[in-house]
Amino acid sequence: xxxxxxxxxxxxxxxxxxxxxxxxxxxxxxxxxxxxxxxxxxxxxxxxxxxxxxxxxxxxxxxxxxxxxxxxxxxxxxxxxxxxxxxxxxxxxxxxxxxxxxxxxxxxxxxxxxxxxxxxxxxxxxxxxxxxxxxxxxxxxxxxxxxxxxxxxxxxxxxxxxxxxxxxxxxxxxxxxxxxxxxxxxxxxxxxxxxxxxxxxxxxxxxxxxxxxxxxxxxxxxxxxxxxxxxxxxxxxxxxxxxxxxxxxxxxxxxxxxxxxxxxxxxxxxxxxxxxxxxxxxxxxxxxxxxxxxxxxxxxxxxxxxxxxxxxxxxxxxxxxxxxxxxxxxxxxxxxxxxxxxxxxxxxxxxxxxxxxxxxxxxxxxxxxxxxxxxxxxxxxxxxxxxxxxxxxxxxxxxxxxxxxxxxxxxxxxxxxxxxxxxxxxxxxxxxxxxxxxxxxxxxxxxxxxxxxxxxxxxxxxxxxxxxxxxxxxxxxxxxxxxxxxxxxxxxxxxxxxxxxxxxxxxxxxxxxxxxxxxxxxxxxxxxxxxxxxxxxxxxxxxxxxxxxxxxxxxxxxxxxxxxxxxxxxxxxxxxxxxxxxxxxxxxxxxxxxxxxxxxxxxxxxxxxxxxxxxxxxxxxxxxxxxxxxxxxxxxxxxxxxxxxxxxxxxxxxxxxxxxxxxxxxxxxxxx
Amino acid sequence: xxxxxxxxxxxxxxxxxxxxxxxxxxxxxxxxxxxxxxxxxxxxxxxxxxxxxxxxxxxxxxxxxxxxxxxxxxxxxxxxxxxxxxxxxxxxxxxxxxxxxxxxxxxxxxxxxxxxxxxxxxxxxxxxxxxxxxxxxxxxxxxxxxxxxxxxxxxxxxxxxxxxxxxxxxxxxxxxxxxxxxxxxxxxxxxxxxxxxxxxxxxxxxxxxxxxxxxxxxxxxxxxxxxxxxxxxxxxxxxxxxxxxxxxxxxxxxxxxxxxxxxxxxxxxxxxxxxxxxxxxxxxxxxxxxxxxxxx
Numbered sequence: 001x002x003x004x005x006x007x008x009x010x011x012x013x014x015x016x017x018x019x020x021x022x023x024x025x026x027x028x029x030x031x032x033x034x035x036x037x038x039x040x041x042x043x044x045x046x047x048x049x050x051x052x053x054x055x056x057x058x059x060x061x062x063x064x065x066x067x068x069x070x071x072x073x074x075x076x077x078x079x080x081x082x083x084x085x086x087x088x089x090x091x092x093x094x095x096x097x098x099x100x101x102x103x104x105x106x107x108x109x110x111x112x113x114x115x116x117x118x119x120x121x122x123x124x125x126x127x128x129x130x131x132x133x134x135x136x137x138x139x140x141x142x143x144x145x146x147x148x149x150x151x152x153x154x155x156x157x158x159x160x161x162x163x164x165x166x167x168x169x170x171x172x173x174x175x176x177x178x179x180x181x182x183x184x185x186x187x188x189x190x191x192x193x194x195x196x197x198x199x200x201x202x203x204x205x206x207x208x209x210x211x212x213x214x215x216x217x218x219x220x221x222x223x224x225x226x227x228x229x230x231x232x233x234x235x236x237x238x239x240x241x242x243x244x245x246x247x248x249x250x251x252x253x254x255x256x257x258x259x260x261x262x263x264x265x266x267x268x269x270x271x272x273x274x275x276x277x278x279x280x281x282x283x284x285x286x287x288x289x290x291x292x293x294x295x296x297x298x299x300x301x302x303x304x305x306x307x308x309x310x311x312x313x314x315x316x317x318x319x320x321x322x323x324x325x326x327x328x329x330x331x332x333x334x335x336x337x338x339x340x341x342x343x344x345x346x347x348x349x350x351x352x353x354x355x356x357x358x359x360x361x362x363x364x365x366x367x368x369x370x371x372x373x374x375x376x377x378x379x380x381x382x383x384x385x386x387x388x389x390x391x392x393x394x395x396x397x398x399x400x401x402x403x404x405x406x407x408x409x410x411x412x413x414x415x416x417x418x419x420x421x422x423x424x425x426x427x428x429x430x431x432x433x434x435x436x437x438x439x440x441x442x443x444x445x446x447x448x449x450x451x452x453x454x455x456x457x458x459x460x461x462x463x464x465x466x467x468x469x470x471x472x473x474x475x476x477x478x479x480x481x482x483x484x485x486x487x488x489x490x491x492x493x494x495x496x497x498x499x500x501x502x503x504x505x506x507x508x509x510x511x512x513x514x515x516x517x518x519x520x521x522x523x524x525x526x527x528x529x530x531x532x533x534x535x536x537x538x539x540x541x542x543x544x545x546x547x548x549x550x551x552x553x554x555x556x557x558x559x560x561x562x563x564x565x566x567x568x569x570x571x572x573x574x575x576x577x578x579x580x581x582x583x584x585x586x587x588x589x590x591x592x593x594x595x596x597x598x599x600x601x602x603x604x605x606x607x608x609x610x611x612x613x614x615x616x617x618x619x620x621x622x623x624x625x626x627x628x629x630x631x632x633x634x635x636x637x638x639x640x641x642x643x644x645x646x647x648x649x650x651x652x653x654x655x656x657x658x659x660x661x662x663x664x665x666x667x668x669x670x671x672x
Numbered sequence: 673x674x675x676x677x678x679x680x681x682x683x684x685x686x687x688x689x690x691x692x693x694x695x696x697x698x699x700x701x702x703x704x705x706x707x708x709x710x711x712x713x714x715x716x717x718x719x720x721x722x723x724x725x726x727x728x729x730x731x732x733x734x735x736x737x738x739x740x741x742x743x744x745x746x747x748x749x750x751x752x753x754x755x756x757x758x759x760x761x762x763x764x765x766x767x768x769x770x771x772x773x774x775x776x777x778x779x780x781x782x783x784x785x786x787x788x789x790x791x792x793x794x795x796x797x798x799x800x801x802x803x804x805x806x807x808x809x810x811x812x813x814x815x816x817x818x819x820x821x822x823x824x825x826x827x828x829x830x831x832x833x834x835x836x837x838x839x840x841x842x843x844x845x846x847x848x849x850x851x852x853x854x855x856x857x858x859x860x861x862x863x864x865x866x867x868x869x870x871x872x873x874x875x876x877x878x879x880x881x882x883x884x885x886x887x888x889x890x891x892x893x894x895x896x897x898x899x900x901x902x903x904x905x906x907x908x909x910x911x912x913x914x915x916x917x918x919x920x921x922x923x924x925x926x927x928x929x930x931x932x933x934x935x936x937x938x939x940x941x942x943x944x945x946x947x948x949x950x951x952x953x954x955x956x957x958x959x960x961x962x963x964x965x966x967x968x
Contacts, residue, residue: 160916162773163912164912166908295778344781352775
């Protein structure tokens with residue numbers, strides 16, 4: 001054991017030495033964290049100036065450029081709505097063009113049908129034959145379609161989701177392609193609006209302003225949604241689906257909501273396309289449009305809200321420059337798609353920050369230079385900001401913890417197995433193939449107790465936890481929480497009923513700030529994560545800060561969870577479990593991987609909080625010292641079955657336990 | 673809608689569908705192999721297929737097209753594709769195996785754009801094909817209809833490739849290593865196997881069959897720069913229906929899609945494309961992991 005531990009320590013030291021070297025190298029090459037932050041602030045006025053310049057475009061740019069920007073607007077909106085799925089929620093859709101198509105046809109079809117074109121369905125669409133009224137219907141059809149398509153495609157996870165969206169997107173495309181009497185197929189529907197545009201807009205510039213204004217409005221709405229509590233919930237799901245469930249979020253429903261919102265705005269983008277270009281053909285809504293929308297978002301910078309918009313403008317100007325500004329046999333013109341592909345390849349492989357990321361970097365260099373010229377000291381800002389821009393964040397750097405938990409007075413011991421049962425496990429059996437991991441186990445956990453489950457590796461402890469928390473369905477038996485059977489109930493529902501859990505391996509929303517980790521849990525409990533605008537409720541934010549404070553993490557609120565020390569991550573995980581307002585806390589090896597001093601602090605913390613909040617705690621632990629220090633009641637599992645069940649004193653004296661598992665020495669060492 | 677077809681016409685359609693399914697399998701088998709071992713969804717696979725077709729067109733300009741040379745050209749074209757794929761794998765795929773899914777999708781997709789320009793400029797940008805070799809030119813009389821020999825040739829080839837791949841995966845040491853790499857590449861690496869080389873090997877084998885598929889369909893196919901993306905999307909459909917990484921699933925799905933498309937196109941010609949994707953959606957609505965897929 002000792003030598004193995006030594007090896008692990010040596011490996012950890014080596015790793016941290018490597019991380020230090022990487023960090024030092026990056027610090028020499030890249031601007032410091034504070035400059036990054038300043039550079040990030042500088043992006044906002046820059047974006048403001050860019051928006052104003054785009055708004056005034058017809059006054060100073062030639063017609064051709066105005067047209068390109070007009071097209072970039074709807075393409076950018078498509079990429080922006082896609083980015084809500086991809087970058088915010090972590091759902092990589094490869095079929096977003098289907099909503100683009102639906103929106104465009106919603107504008108084009110009623111118009112074309114009312115015109116009575118040859119080989120075309122003819123019906124009177126009433127007011128909706130006017131494209132601007134058709135545009136009002138676009139988000140509606142987008143939302144309805146996204147709802148039903150979402151129900152289907154969200155059955156697939158990760159890659160399967162991507163491929164399912166690709167398939168459904170192609171189904172929509174193939175339908176549009178084949179149903180020529182409705183959509184005109186590849187040739188499409190043309191001349192939408194052309195007859196009316198003069199009477200409606202009087203001048204092409206007015207059309208530009210209309211498209212610009214509509215895009216600006218949609219972008220604003222998307223910004224609000226992305227930064228709402230709902231947006232936070234989406235980011236949480238992107239970071240860690242399982243943790244999100246244990247935060248009390250009905251993950252599927254949030255994903256569906258994000259899919260519907262993205263579909264809605266994608267359809268608006270399509271409607272704007274039909275109005276802007278006065279045409280729509282089936283060739284413009286196939287999977288390549290979906291892929292291009294992704295590429296555009298990537299090139300612009302997916303981590304930045306306006307990145308996709310910047311990407312669209314860049315992409316279309318580059319396209320125009322390659323194809324219209326060189327004679328038709330020049331290299332640039334002939335290989336235009338190869339060149340665009342190479343740019344996409346280079347950005348994806350080498351600079352995932354994209355265009356806006358590059359701008360951010362440039363501003364940061366400027367800020368760094370300015371600070372040096374003025375001779376101002378560099379304030380301490382976590383390097384995480386810098387790393388977030390530099391790469392995928394694959395190199396994990398743990399900052400040393402400054403928080404030392406104050407040694408508290410030992411808390412008076414709680415009731416000895418008194419009180420009514422909160423959780424009853426009745427005859428639960430769970431087998432994996434031939435291996436019976438949990439065999440007819442019955443345990444009763446009483447209110448207000450700290451109840452330990454111990455047993456050697458493979459005794460079935462974690463499996464039992466997974467059965468209790470609804471992650472696994474047992475073959476036999478039932479689990480009763482506060483008098484109601486909960487066997488096989490979805491995790492998020494259990495969380496709503498007051499069950500919190502921490503994992504054997506720390507499980508957090510890694511790239512979200514520590515405070516957000518806790519706030520999300522509180523917000524979900526209050527159903528505030530359904531809000532599409534504004535901030536988390538004040539009461540939730542205050543109690544989250546309070547919780548962090550009690551965990552000794554008050555200084556780390558804005559720091560991403562991944563940059564905390566292991567002990568602090570453990571404390572944060574317990575804080576999130578508490579913030580869901582749980583009455584029963586399940587802790588799976590809460591001190592795993594902690595140093596002896598951290599273990600002591602964590603144990604005191606758990607005991608203190610359990611007593612103060614009148615919580616019931618059920619925990620699995622290997623460290624006998626920890627068990628005997630805090631447990632009021634102990635259940636010993638051995639080979640999937642209950643070997644002994646009783647107070648610590650009983651367990652210490654139990655001959656069966658001594659023989660079968662603990663060994664004389666351990667028990668005595670534990671009996672502090 | 674004219675549904676009054678004779679039995680014999682149905683048989684002819686089904687055989688044509690099986691022939692198309694066979695070609696689909698030749699492309700999809702490599703795609704599913706790459707996904708199974710490398711865990712990468714390879715959008716560039718369609719380009720490899722088309723590269724095989726274009727190499728064949730170039731080679732027929734050099735070597736006169738006959739029964740024997742058909743085979744020589746097919747093998748040469750497939751080998752050239754396999755050779756080119758080494759550059760692709762070593763240069764661009766190795767760096768992305770451990771990168772996020774999004775990076776993988778975007779990197780492989782950028783090759784769709786890159787290769788589109790290359791195909792258009794290095795080869796004839798309009799629709800082309802090669803002459804049909806004499807031994808495939810005939811037909812087999814089934815009921816009232818004469819079915820072209822090449823349909824059976826493709827089916828035979830697909831069967832041979834399927835058996836060869838199955839034998840490779842389940843009857844050889846290399847196959848055992850590939851299957852081990854599917855379940856845990858890191859552990860295999862620690863066991864002293866050069867996993868990077870193994871991955872290159874898998875990629876090259878898959879590319880070889882994609883190139884072969886491109887080559888043996890050149891005489892019948894309408895080869896144009898966009899044909900690669902059509903091929904890859906259909907191959908994706910097959911791989912998803914079959915279950916990602918499953919060879920037998922891809923085999924079943926190929927023929928399912930081929931026949932569904934042929935029959936669908938028979939009844940409602942405009943909907944033949946939509947039917948391919950409708951099959952996908954229906955199968956996945958029932959079994960999200962695909963016909964033979966293990967997990968979602």
